[in-house]
Amino acid sequence: MVPDIIKRWNIAPPITPAADLSLQDFSPIMRQLLFNRGYSTFDDAISYLFANTPEGSQPQNMLGVPEAAGRIRHHAIKNNEPIVVYGDYDADGVTATALLTDVVRSLGGQARGYIPNRFEEGYGLNIEALNSLKAEGVRLVITVDCGVRSLKEAEHAKNIGLDLIITDHHHPGEQLPQVTALVNPKQPGETYPDRNLAGVGLVYKLACALLDPDYAEHQDDPHLSPAHEYLDLVALGTVADQVPLIGENRHLVRSGLEYLRRPHRQGVLSLIGAAQLNPASINAESIGFALGPRLNAAGRLDSAQAALDLLLTRDVAEAGKLAQLLNSQNQERQEITRAIQAHAETTALIAEPDAPLLFAVNEDYNPGVIGLAAARLLEKYYRPAIVAHQGAEFTRGSCRSIPEFHITRALDQCADLLIRHGGHAAAAGFTVRNSDLPELIDRLNEIANAELGGFDLRPMFQADMELELSELDPRLTGELANLEPTGSDNPPALFVSRSVRVLRSRPVGKDSSHLKLAVTDGRITYDAIAFRLGHLQPDLPLFIDLLFSFEINRYNGNETLQLNVKDIHPTGVDDQ
Numbered sequence: 001m002v003p004d005i006i007k008r009w010n011i012a013p014p015i016t017p018a019a020d021l022s023l024q025d026f027s028p029i030m031r032q033l034l035f036n037r038g039y040s041t042f043d044d045a046i047s048y049l050f051a052n053t054p055e056g057s058q059p060q061n062m063l064g065v066p067e068a069a070g071r072i073r074h075h076a077i078k079n080n081e082p083i084v085v086y087g088d089y090d091a092d093g094v095t096a097t098a099l100l101t102d103v104v105r106s107l108g109g110q111a112r113g114y115i116p117n118r119f120e121e122g123y124g125l126n127i128e129a130l131n132s133l134k135a136e137g138v139r140l141v142i143t144v145d146c147g148v149r150s151l152k153e154a155e156h157a158k159n160i161g162l163d164l165i166i167t168d169h170h171h172p173g174e175q176l177p178q179v180t181a182l183v184n185p186k187q188p189g190e191t192y193p194d195r196n197l198a199g200v201g202l203v204y205k206l207a208c209a210l211l212d213p214d215y216a217e218h219q220d221d222p223h224l225s226p227a228h229e230y231l232d233l234v235a236l237g238t239v240a241d242q243v244p245l246i247g248e249n250r251h252l253v254r255s256g257l258e259y260l261r262r263p264h265r266q267g268v269l270s271l272i273g274a275a276q277l278n279p280a281s282i283n284a285e286s287i288g289f290a291l292g293p294r295l296n297a298a299g300r301l302d303s304a305q306a307a308l309d310l311l312l313t314r315d316v317a318e319a320g321k322l323a324q325l326l327n328s329q330n331q332e333r334q335e336i337t338r339a340i341q342a343h344a345e346t347t348a349l350i351a352e353p354d355a356p357l358l359f360a361v362n363e364d365y366n367p368g369v370i371g372l373a374a375a376r377l378l379e380k381y382y383r384p385a386i387v388a389h390q391g392a393e394f395t396r397g398s399c400r401s402i403p404e405f406h407i408t409r410a411l412d413q414c415a416d417l418l419i420r421h422g423g424h425a426a427a428a429g430f431t432v433r434n435s436d437l438p439e440l441i442d443r444l445n446e447i448a449n450a451e452l453g454g455f456d457l458r459p460m461f462q463a464d465m466e467l468e469l470s471e472l473d474p475r476l477t478g479e480l481a482n483l484e485p486t487g488s489d490n491p492p493a494l495f496v497s498r499s500v501r502v503l504r505s506r507p508v509g510k511d512s513s514h515l516k517l518a519v520t521d522g523r524i525t526y527d528a529i530a531f532r533l534g535h536l537q538p539d540l541p542l543f544i545d546l547l548f549s550f551e552i553n554r555y556n557g558n559e560t561l562q563l564n565v566k567d568i569h570p571t572g573v574d575d576q
Helices: 028-036 042-047 066-076 093-108 129-136 151-159 199-211 228-240 245-259 264-273 284-301 305-312 316-351 372-380 409-410 436-452 476-483 534-539
Strands: 008-010 081-084 111-112 142-146 163-167 181-183 358-362 385-390 395-402 418-424 427-433 460-463 495-506 514-520 525-530 545-555 558-570
Touching: 028 042, 028 081, 028 476, 066 142, 066 181, 066 199, 066 284, 081 093, 081 476, 093 111, 093 142, 093 199, 093 284, 093 305, 093 316, 111 545, 129 151, 142 151, 142 199, 142 558, 151 163, 151 545, 163 199, 181 199, 199 228, 199 245, 228 245, 228 264, 245 284, 264 284, 264 305, 264 316, 284 305, 305 316, 316 358, 316 385, 358 436, 372 385, 372 395, 385 436, 395 409, 409 418, 409 427, 409 436, 427 436, 460 545, 476 545, 514 534, 514 558, 525 545
Parallel strands: 008 460, 081 111, 081 142, 142 163, 163 181, 358 385, 525 558
Antiparallel strands: 385 395, 395 427, 418 427, 495 514, 495 545, 514 525, 545 558
């Protein structure tokens, strides 16, 4: 496997838009782009551009929400029962924990957040924690972003007289936990129109039901709901968890970005400051590459309590101190990730260079960053990747996968070997006894061989259209802003231009890892930046094909148009 292999480009064909896609205020390029992405009618395009919610998205239409809201508001809060919001240590879990804890408190309830320690307790519900909470007098536990596969723990909670509400967006197993209420849009029998909500998105729907019984009457305008002030947390957790930014997620994140650009939560304001961001220009990319990683850093290296405290505090000094702590932890996390990635890469390739699935395990790997290392391996080699930490008795692994391979289903086929497992199509985790690890590796490789044998496993870029550089209209950048928020399943617009001439090129950035270019088609010249492609500069030919996004570069108060290059092919090289 060669990491610099020519990547495939799939370019949408130049189909003439349907007659009823009459968006005359938009350029032909933008209308074509919308049509190519499947928004082939005026109504579909308008719904997408305005990020409307799907019909039927009222909270009461989701299984478990009415029961959960009733148990919380009309029993627990009314009777002053101690409530624990039991979360996860990633950004989705932390934002969801903060949101629901604050909502219950605002209604007069006794609530506190509890996030298990990754290194001492592991992911999700655990019996020891349930016993401790019961002993402390807790009457109701509400999980966020975890619990749907915790059958044994749910049964234990019932046996010790602890009521349990589970809210979790992960794929359930064959059996569902028997609890007071289960909120999971992926459970059998669910008819809710959007099943891609993040953990914090589910909690937001529950919060809407708790705070506003009449939410259904104005669901298309979240600013009218008392829950609107929590949309900043929803945007943070949703983008950081990399769930699809389509449907209701798109609506929630776009609304939440408005609040992030005018921060009203002290912890969020301090986090933005620590990341050195301008609040007014925050977008989904800011969350994905700056704010989300800092929220995640606490739980990856230590306890996630600092991240939770940051989102809940109203004290300026405390918020500043916690934000700087997360910033420092994020820098440390980056260094550890690079080291583990390098070692895991060598380990995986030595073991089986041409295996369809990369697997690296070591007792020295930090369990908090193995998922990031797996993601880096996937990005570099376009193979499902598993990086695992081996302890004295158990091995805990983190998996990242490609669209062609559903990693959680693969783990389901190995369930007899696993202590626990769960996740999504693209990301999952598991715990296995060390004695069963060799068989697990063999079986996962067999599954990967069977399912991936017929695929051309090279990274695929999906381009929206091919055009000349001179066709790029400066106003197009404003139109492309209507695609925001972009991310999973709703990527930024990508274009391909052929046979452009390189006027200048030079490596830039730390370790010369990036590439700065000036390119022309003979009629117009653009500056371009190609992140992580600096190694191409010494052998860059005179004429190249570019795959890029078109954007405004803002630097030192100046604004210029530039191409953000995602990939480069020498002109004439087959991109299929």
